[in-house]
Amino acid sequence: MHSICSRRAFSPTLPALLSTLFLLFTLALPHAAQAHRVNIFAWTEGDQVVAECGFNGGNKVKQGQVVVYDAATGAKLQEGRTDDQGVYRFPVPAEGKGHGLRIVVKAGEGHQNEWMMDAAELAAVQTPAIPASASEAKDAAASAAEKTSPVTHAVSTATPGAKGAAAPIPSAAGVSSGELQTIVNTALDVKLGPIRRELAEMRVSRPGFSEIFGGIGWLVGLAGIALYFKGRRG
């Protein structure tokens, strides 16, 4: 108590202690960090758009409302709720291919964010079966994928015996170019999905140390400027 009283005359003590307090807070950040902002990112997977929504703290937006708008006209195209993983999937709307999409998540309590999706990104989706509806296209992809397995099976059994080598060729040729394209697209989607997701996630910025200390610097700098002008006035 005595030492505290004697320190009373030394004015910088308190600011110094307060600043160490918030420095301690910042040091505790890497695990406890991030706040209450809702994030959304979306990518294409097959003929679908996948939108993932989460709070900055890492929690997923469960049963959050997602509304999809036409980016050019602003017309509402689709509406739904995220599942417990914070994911909402929907087939690519035809309008999106021409104009792009604006995907908005409303997580309640004034939390809202949006994700813009380029027409170019969506136009590249699902080239072979454009006239087919989304579900039909999916079935086509699935049946095409089934067809591939007997082919590979045939190849593996055929290789030991040279006599059977002719067998797989007709069945491989039986796959039309359209089906082949679907197969390749499905395989590519499976492989590229995680990469697309990661790329999309990277576009969501998160506060890092440079932002935190930059902000603190700004506040102290502003006070310094105010002190300077007040000091000049006397």
Place this chain on the structure above:
Amino acid sequence: MHIAEGVLSPAVLATGYALTAAGTALGLKKLDYDQLMTVAILAATFFVGSLIHVPIGITSAHLILNGLLGVILGWAAFPAILAALALQALLFQFGGLVVLGVNTFTMGFSAVVAGYVFRGLCRAWPTPAGQKIAAFCGGALGVMGAGLLTAVALASSDEGFATAARLLFLAHLPIMLAEGLITMLTVGFIARVRPEMLRLSAA
């Protein structure tokens, strides 16, 4: 407690800016030379406080610390919160510049109210125990008031006042407790080390 861009109507946004301008002007008028560095440090604390995330239940609420600012700074909490929120909007993308007015008012005005409650309770009960309770109430009231005002701002959105108020209150109950304790400890510390900083006799 940060309302995002695109949720509120232009009328609510404009009202928020007008009220914030008035509050900030009053705060700057009441701000004196000796207090400036304290304002800056507390603004920085507020700025960083939003990154501290209290993981209770399924919600992810963060510290606000506006009650602490109101208790220590009084009306000067307004410019401090405005500056800190502007930087949060620019650097962290919390809230946004369009809704800065509304967000500053919801957190700033409740801070000022918390400050008055703290001073009133301190005067009514001028003992160390009374001061502790007053500080706890100040810290908790800051959060509660901000939640209430945020719900008022959201009343005209599709969510409606009642739902927003209920959700905000439930999500921020642990935050109210945490901030009450933080304010109590900080005020207790300042009362021992530099009691003149609390300006209890002046106000």
